[in-house]
Amino acid sequence: MFSFLNGWAQRWNWAKDGEPKPALDESQIREAALASAPVVWLLGKTGSGKSSVVEALTQADAATVGNGFAPCTQTAQVFDFPTERPVLRFLDTRGLGEAGYDPAQDMAVNKDRAHLVIATMRVSDMNQSELIQSLRAIRESHPEWPIIVLHTCLHELYAGVGADHPVPSIDFSDVDSPVPxxxxxxxxxxxxxQALFSGLKGVAPRFAAIDFTRPEDGYAPVQYGREYLHGAILDEAPTAMFNIARSFFADQEATGSAGVDREVNRLILYYAGAAASVGAIPLVGVVSIPGVSIAMLWHLARVHQVEWSNKDMASLIGMFGGAVAVREGSMLLLRQFTKLGPWLIPIAAAQDYAVAFALGKAACVYMRSRRSRAEVNAEEVKAAFMAGLKEAVRMSAAKGDSK
Structure with missing residues (x-):
């Protein structure tokens, strides 16, 4: 792959202001990423906590989530996160339980777009007939789709004055275990x-109990049961979403991950997804994947506030060593021809994702040194690439082992 990048760097079209013009413009890359971005379909009645789930998964604030949804149908909306470079898409069917709502249109529009279905049920609301009906219709067409059911607003059924979340937390998926x-x-x-889902076609849903409140509500922690939600997603999500979710959850748990580090992580995920998407098209990846990777390096340089040129491109790629360059370049060509066999496309796309992910991680080491005006350590850059490659492969392997 790196020999291809070198060639593209030499043919780079530089603008008068010194900024490069990507071989694939940003709108094309965005479309490619949108095509590969995992889709989470949110189903649940108004007030069942869908927006709180999006806030918890993305760590975006309530205002961002509340203002970020755009109409998709008359009664459905979509939230791309991040808006300008989405790596996840949330589809929200809003009308369930409302008078006169007919879910047929939303079902027709959304049923072929979701990778994971998350159904939210306010635990005090026993009337869930519209939700169950919709889920049965989905499973008739897609019995293989994973469904995660979230019981929400748990505190509404706590007994006793001043009752708080149970500590340690209770796994309510085991409904027969004794509780206080x-x-x-x-x-x-x-x-x-949970009994309402009896007889649902396909694999049984995964259940989790959560209570995402505001600090002023007085319950601690405010995102109670988040670990069960994370675990359910990692167990049930398809590989593409699994990789992104793992990175998101690790980012949330890490200290000092705000600001530029979080933006960098999202950029790398975005372009890795774009590389996997365009790379899955036979013979096109030879041209498009280097364009996506070069565009990623340009954006990373802007986030790190360092200048970026052909010289930097050659310097970065040269640090990986001739053996790595030859191997990755050969792998790229081999993948393009093996993609002529449709059964190999998912494997090839996963490799494209891993290489782009690793390149982004290595570039960050290079650019941080450049920004601090320190000498770039070639061994650290190479080690970051190999570690990123192993991380991406390990995530995919972990997902395969969990199935």
Whole structure:
């Protein structure tokens, strides 16, 4: 791959202001990434906590989530995150439970677009007929689609004055395990809601109980049950979303991950997804994948506030060593021809994702040194690439082992 990047760098079209023009313009890359961005279909009645789930998964604030949804149909909307370079898409069917709502249009528009379905049920609301009907219709067409069911607003059924979240947290997916008296009513409600899914076509849904509140509500922690939500997603999500979710969750748990580090992580995920998308098209990847990678390096340089040129491109790629360059260049050509066999496309796309992900991680090491005006350590750059490659492969392997 790196020999291809070198060739593209030499043919780079530089603008008068010194900024490069990507071989694939940003709108083309965005379209490619949108085509590969995993889609989470949110189903649930108004007030069941769908927006809170999006906030928890993206770590975006309520205002960003509230203003970020754009109409998709008359009664559905889509939230791209991040808006300008999406790596995840959330589809929200809003009308469930509302008078006169007909889900047929939303079902027709969305049923072929989701990679994961998350259904939210306010635990105190026993009338879930519209939701169950919609999920049965989805599973008739896609019995293989994973469904995660979230019981929300748990505190509404806590018994006793001043009752707080149970500590340690209770895994309410085991509805028959004994619980303290303060949560017995909650357990009965969870048991009732889970029984509604009896006979659902396909694999049984994954259940998790959560309560995402505001600090002023007085419950701690404010994102109660988040670990169960994360675990459910990592267990149920398809590989493309699994890789992104792993990175998102690690980013949320890490200290000092705000600001530029978080933006960098999202950029790398975005371009890795774009590389996997365009790389899955037979013979096109030879041309398009280097264009996506070069555009990624340009954007990373802008985020790190360092100048970027052909010289930097050659310097960065040269640090990987001749053996790595030859091997990756050969792998890229081989992948383009093996993609003529449709059964190999998912493997090839995963490799494209891994290489772009690793290149982004290595570039960050290079650019941080450039920004601090320190000498760039070639061994550290190469090590970052190899570590990134192993991380991406390990994530995919972990997902394969979990199935």
């Amino acid at each position: 008296d303060a949560y017995a009513g909650l357990q009965r409600a969870v048991r009732h809601q």
